[in-house]
Amino acid sequence: MKLGYKNCYRMVFAEADNLPALIIDKYGEILVIQCLSLGIDLRKKMICDCLIRLFNPKGIYERSDVSVRKKEGLQEIKQLLYGEVPDYCKINENGIDMLVDVKNGQKTGYFLDQKENRFAIRKYCKGEVLDCFCNSGGFSLNAATVADSVTACDISELALKNVRDNAALNGFKNITTLCGDVFQVLRDFKKRNVKFDTVILDPPAFCKTADEIRDAYRGYKDINLTAMKTVKSGGFLITCSCSHYMSSNMFEKMLMEASRESGRTVRSVEVKTQAPDHPALLCADETQYLKFYVLQII
Ligand SMILES: C[S@@+](CC[C@H](N)C(=O)[O-])C[C@H]1O[C@@H](n2cnc3c(N)ncnc32)[C@H](O)[C@@H]1O
The missing domain is CATH 3.40.50.150 (Vaccinia Virus protein VP39)
Structure with missing residues (x-):
């Protein structure tokens, strides 16, 4: 937020934000998280509770459908973790409205x-x-x-x-x-x-x-x-x-x-x-x- 981003941005960029193997992207009122290691996966509930308390999102969706998880003995998974998440979330980037396909788009949707x-x-x-x-x-x-x-x-x-x-x-x-x-x-x-x-x-x-x-x-x-x-x-x-x-x-x-x-x-x-x-x-x-x-x- 210090960077001036409001509507859509990467909230957590893994090791660069001191949280290796965790990605969190914000698309308007929806948060999409990706857990890439067993350590982060085991703490998913705690991470969600923190996000809900701090940011009160409308919904949290998990896009951990990435093959690298196999190295940690984890399955690929995508699922609703909290609240309601529409198939497409509307964001505004550079003054342009974009529909982000959070459930089926690539990576976390955008x-x-x-x-x-x-x-x-x-x-x-x-x-x-x-x-x-x-x-x-x-x-x-x-x-x-x-x-x-x-x-x-x-x-x-x-x-x-x-x-x-x-x-x-x-x-x-x-x-x-x-x-x-x-x-x-x-x-x-x-x-x-x-x-x-x-x-x-x-x-x-x-x-x-x-x-x-x-x-x-x-x-x-x-x-x-x-x-x-x-x-x-x-x-x-x-x-x-x-x-x-x-x-x-x-x-x-x-x-x-x-x-x-x-x-x-x-x-x-x-x-x-x-x-x-x-x-x-x-x-x-x-x-x-x-x-x-x-x-x-x-
Ligand atoms: C890094 S993404 C592009 C992101 C996009 N430029 C943007 O601004 O959001 C790469 C894209 O390449 C597509 N792709 C992968 N291999 C391709 C190929 N051989 N020919 C055409 N598209 C391909 C994927 O479907 C994906 O949408």
């Missing part, structure tokens, strides 16, 4: 870590925008405030339904959805010589363990290289990675290689990271995980 970055893209979006890996449309809706048209692409039909609902909620008529695998979608656009003024890449973490880094590096390079070729001259590629195994140095190296191979001149114009309610602990470098680069493609 990716709060890109809040400021979503607002920052507005200055780079005009004309035609392609938002790849759009999920429920956080970047798409911010782009739609300034762009002529936005194509929101995701592999999940549920995510795209949420984009359409969120667009309708805000009266945006310039967003169309495209269901597909971004790797293939970008290749198809390149083949047909379709270009955009701005392309956004916000993929899921391609590597969740150190062993996967080589394949992940190839994956990041593939989409970034193809996307660079899909941006009009003078336009922007906005590219992210949320995997901490893909370090900033490695991400920059990958972007340099992609820019060389694309045959385009690429300028880095803005570099950002995760939102301040996801603070990084300097002694736990995995808490500094989000890379967000705005590149101008000449």
Whole structure:
């Protein structure tokens, strides 16, 4: 709250808030918690009692449907813990209303870590925008405030339904959805010589363990290289990675290689990271995980 967040924010960010393995996100009057270790799981009732006493939420929902719990002998679970929780909670982010699918959306329902970055893209979006890996449309809706048209692409039909609902909620008529695998979608656009003024890449973490880094590096390079070729001259590629195994140095190296191979001149114009309610602990470098680069493609 000291950061100025009111309506929706990450209340507890695990070790960075001295509570390892505990995530608590606030979506309006609803709290969503994720318990990632046995120690936290055993204290769930106490944590809920504290939340009720301190914040008087309308409801608390648990989204502990994450495979990492198996390492602690725990099952994946999602359940109502307190009060009433609607299927969709309405939040307001950057002046835009969003419906958060707390029960079936990815992670705890919404990716709060890109809040400021979503607002920052507005200055780079005009004309035609392609938002790849759009999920429920956080970047798409911010782009739609300034762009002529936005194509929101995701592999999940549920995510795209949420984009359409969120667009309708805000009266945006310039967003169309495209269901597909971004790797293939970008290749198809390149083949047909379709270009955009701005392309956004916000993929899921391609590597969740150190062993996967080589394949992940190839994956990041593939989409970034193809996307660079899909941006009009003078336009922007906005590219992210949320995997901490893909370090900033490695991400920059990958972007340099992609820019060389694309045959385009690429300028880095803005570099950002995760939102301040996801603070990084300097002694736990995995808490500094989000890379967000705005590149101008000449
Ligand atoms: C990190 S989330 C994106 C968050 C989103 N940009 C936002 O602002 O809320 C990654 C998204 O990529 C989608 N996805 C994963 N693999 C994909 C693929 N190969 N092609 C298209 N979408 C994919 C997932 O369904 C998910 O919605």
